[in-house]
Amino acid sequence: MKVQRSQILTQNQKDFSWRYWFTLPIYPFGQRQTIRTEVIKDTIWTFDQLQGIFYVVVPVRMTVVKLSQGGLLVYAPVAPTPECIRLVEELVREHGDVKYIILPTISGLEHKVFVGPFARHFPQAVVYVAPNQWSFPVNLPLSWLGLPRQRTKILPSDSKQSPFSTDFDYQVLGPIYLGPGQFEEVAFFHKSSRTLLVTDTIVSIPPDPPAIIQLNPFPLLFHAKDKAADIIIDNLANRRKGWQRICLFAMYFRASTLEIPSWGEVIQETWKAWKAKQYSYKSYFGLYPFKWKSDWQRSFEALRGNGRIFVAPILQTLILNRAPRETLVWAESVAQWDFYRIIPAHFDAPITATPQDFRQAFAFLQRQPLLNGSSGHTYPLPEEDFQVLREIDAGLNRLSIVPPAEDISVN
Numbered sequence: 001m002k003v004q005r006s007q008i009l010t011q012n013q014k015d016f017s018w019r020y021w022f023t024l025p026i027y028p029f030g031q032r033q034t035i036r037t038e039v040i041k042d043t044i045w046t047f048d049q050l051q052g053i054f055y056v057v058v059p060v061r062m063t064v065v066k067l068s069q070g071g072l073l074v075y076a077p078v079a080p081t082p083e084c085i086r087l088v089e090e091l092v093r094e095h096g097d098v099k100y101i102i103l104p105t106i107s108g109l110e111h112k113v114f115v116g117p118f119a120r121h122f123p124q125a126v127v128y129v130a131p132n133q134w135s136f137p138v139n140l141p142l143s144w145l146g147l148p149r150q151r152t153k154i155l156p157s158d159s160k161q162s163p164f165s166t167d168f169d170y171q172v173l174g175p176i177y178l179g180p181g182q183f184e185e186v187a188f189f190h191k192s193s194r195t196l197l198v199t200d201t202i203v204s205i206p207p208d209p210p211a212i213i214q215l216n217p218f219p220l221l222f223h224a225k226d227k228a229a230d231i232i233i234d235n236l237a238n239r240r241k242g243w244q245r246i247c248l249f250a251m252y253f254r255a256s257t258l259e260i261p262s263w264g265e266v267i268q269e270t271w272k273a274w275k276a277k278q279y280s281y282k283s284y285f286g287l288y289p290f291k292w293k294s295d296w297q298r299s300f301e302a303l304r305g306n307g308r309i310f311v312a313p314i315l316q317t318l319i320l321n322r323a324p325r326e327t328l329v330w331a332e333s334v335a336q337w338d339f340y341r342i343i344p345a346h347f348d349a350p351i352t353a354t355p356q357d358f359r360q361a362f363a364f365l366q367r368q369p370l371l372n373g374s375s376g377h378t379y380p381l382p383e384e385d386f387q388v389l390r391e392i393d394a395g396l397n398r399l400s401i402v403p404p405a406e407d408i409s410v411n
């Protein structure tokens with residue numbers, strides 16, 4: 001696997017600029033760098049960028065696959081910054097035009113928002129979108145999202161009807177009704193490389209921060225603090241500490257090993273640090289409204305589960321449990337494909353995983369974990385870390401904002 005960066009950090013900022021950041025105002029706003037990685041020589045490339053809120057930053061990824069007849073298919077486009085487009089055009093020169101652009105989700109705004117602007121750079125490409133598209137808060141026509149009306153099509157329900165069926169099979173999960181919106185995702189199987197492409201349903205967490213997050217380590221170092229006054233040295237240990245805490249935030253909002261101090265304590269700590277003149281531009285904002293328990297790494301190790309794939313707790317608690325049967329049927333169908341590599345749109349990639357591992361990741365929807373045929377490493381997530389998500393779930397139920405979870409028992 002070869003990381004291909006055409007630029008260095010001192011590059012003109014224009015190269016990373018994403019003019020339409022206000023359509024989804026999350027970090028890093030108008031400046032997005034891209035790292036292209038060749039996963040399989042002359043066949044599959046990933047393009048990593050960053051996204052986040054309050055310095056909880058995680059990779060967001062697009063995957064480009066060379067078609068057997070020549071040309072490229074793009075799964076889940078990222079922000080088409082000048083740097084990103086140049087990196088794609090390098091592939092176009094060598095392997096042919098972008099022929100197809102896939103929007104594989106109806107709910108993931110962080111993927112949806114880039115499809116129209118990305119497609120404008122490749123006017124010969126046909127855009128295929130997951131069926132049942134919607135826009136929050138109102139259902140806008142696709143053309144309002146900037147998707148080119150003349151060349152946007154809905155993915156046929158039978159993947160054999162798609163123009164790229166020689167190279168790909170796909171399976172649609174959903175739509176899952178969620179009250180204010182719906183969830184849907186399309187998993188793509190690239191037959192010749194035995195690679196599965198997914199968007200949000202599956203993740204795996206690396207122990208160290210991904211390269212795209214290390215380009216600007218500030219969010220990592222911010223989260224490596226224990227107190228507002230801490231001056232954090234930029235080294236691998238602190239970057240790793242920050243990354244592991246970011247993962248806990250991103251996955252649980254608040255793991256059981258994180259305490260939230262009162263604002264009085266936060267301000268007191270900030271004032272102490274100020275008096276000690278320990279502020280520098282690196283202490284940005286000064287406020288550090290978190291207090292980690294001494295055993296916080298236990299939560300991280302349980303979450304990481306030695307790198308096994310899993311379904312993000314937010315999806316487990318708030319989304320897929322609304323349609324457990326449909327989700328399991330989909331997981332069974334996907335597990336029929338003979339893949340050994342998965343590329344998700346967030347966190348680690350590529351991941352070595354089997355269809356049995358994939359199926360096992362959805363065993364949380366059943367009372368009994370599946371062990372037959374899988375690697376047996378289930379690493380279940382600790383129930384105590386789900387507390388905040390369970391509270392959100394209960395609140396949404398109480399207010400009848402989302403339908404209740406469905407409890408099933410399938411052995």
Ligand SMILES: [Fe+2]
Pocket residue numbers: 108110111199200345346
């Ligand atoms: Fe996503």
